[in-house]
Amino acid sequence: MHRSLAVALIASALTVPALAAEATLKVVSIDVEGGAATLFLTPEGKSLLIDTGWPAGFGQMPSPDGSRESADRIVAAAKKLGITKLDYVIVTHFHDDHSGGTSALVKRIPVDTFIDHGEVRDKLRPGTPPEKVVNMAAGQYPLYLEAIKGHKRIVAKAGDVISIGSMTATIVSSDTKVLEKPLAGAGQPNPHCDVPGKGMTGDENASSVATLLRFGKVTIAQFGDLSWDKEYELACPVDKLGKVNLLLVTQHGSGGVSSNPAQIAAMRPDVAIMPNGGKKGGDADAIKTVLAQKSLQGFWRLHESYKFPQLSGDKNMIANLNPPQAEIDKVAMKPYEAPPDMGYSIAAEVTADGKIIVTNSRNGFSKSYQVK
Secondary structure, three states: OHHHHHHHHHHHHHHOOHHHHOOEEEEEEOOOOOOOOEEEEOOOOOEEEEOOOOOOOOOOOOOOOOOOOHHHHHHHHHHHOOOOOEEEEEOOOOOHHHHOOHHHHHHHOOEEEEEEOOOOOOOOOOOOOHHHHHHOHHHHHHHHHHHOOOOEEEEOOOOOEEEEOOEEEEEEEEOOEEOOOOOOOOOOEOOOOOOOOOOOOOOOOOOOOEEEEEEOOEEEEEOOOOOHHHHHHHHOOEOOOOOOOEEEOHHHHOEOOEOOHHHHHHHOOOEEEEOOOOOOOOOHHHHHHHHOOOOOOEEEEEEOOOOOHHHOOOHHHEEEOOOOHHHHHHOOOOOOOOOOOOOOOEEEEEEOOOEEEEEEOOOOOEEEEEOO
């Protein structure tokens, strides 16, 4: 028995991919229950978090996994990667599902530098009930400013480039202003621009800090909740970005307000990860737009969709499956409430020579892709 175990261990060691010994960029799409939080760790140990999830009391927590709020899951993901300090935190915009976890986060883990788009765009509506103020961008912004006191702050401008170890982060849109000129290798006319605008040009979503990350041969897009019209400006009449290898689907995969077909077609993603919730995002229009790309090799989701389970694809590639229908029915009339789950994540390892290995933390299912 002991000899068999030794042989098995040796065989396992010999079959571990060369990836294990290779310097990789690690990416984790953290399940903050319809909010947003994406963690990056470079081979040099430099870290970036994009968005901080919900404030306490929102996001279907406390949860059976022990998490009481978004910051718990973010800190747990960081700890799993050996991160003890976040070098950069980009808060794409000040909606509560993207910035709301900031106050709790800074109490749990050191942060060096915050990056945001500057003054909040959405003003507080007259007559807003006091208990609802915390859910509004205008209510979140002062809480954010208080939380980041004593930290470095960068107000992002389109065209800014930030080096984070061997990864670069290029800001392609911020505070409603997109890149003026195409990036190197882009600039080709986009034949897919026959898409109507929707007037989504000046609100908080349109202000999102949209970031194009580059590691070796691999380009990664993480655009927060960038709006349909701003996506169009990045893609038309000429493509300003070039090909994207790994797409974190914008605005949770919300149809009609993001995932503009003109931009998705210009990006030609190889792999997509959709950070949706069971009841938030994961809409049919967005899913169909991503799936329509001939370049697409793999489409992963944080949640199976309550509304469109038939569009969920391979369940091995979904981190959190739908609860029983009876549980879904109990919250059918509540717009954001959903049964809590275990908060499984989707993780990717990226090599500089263009390999992307994606793994579902729920079941360990993994697939490897070579970028084109």
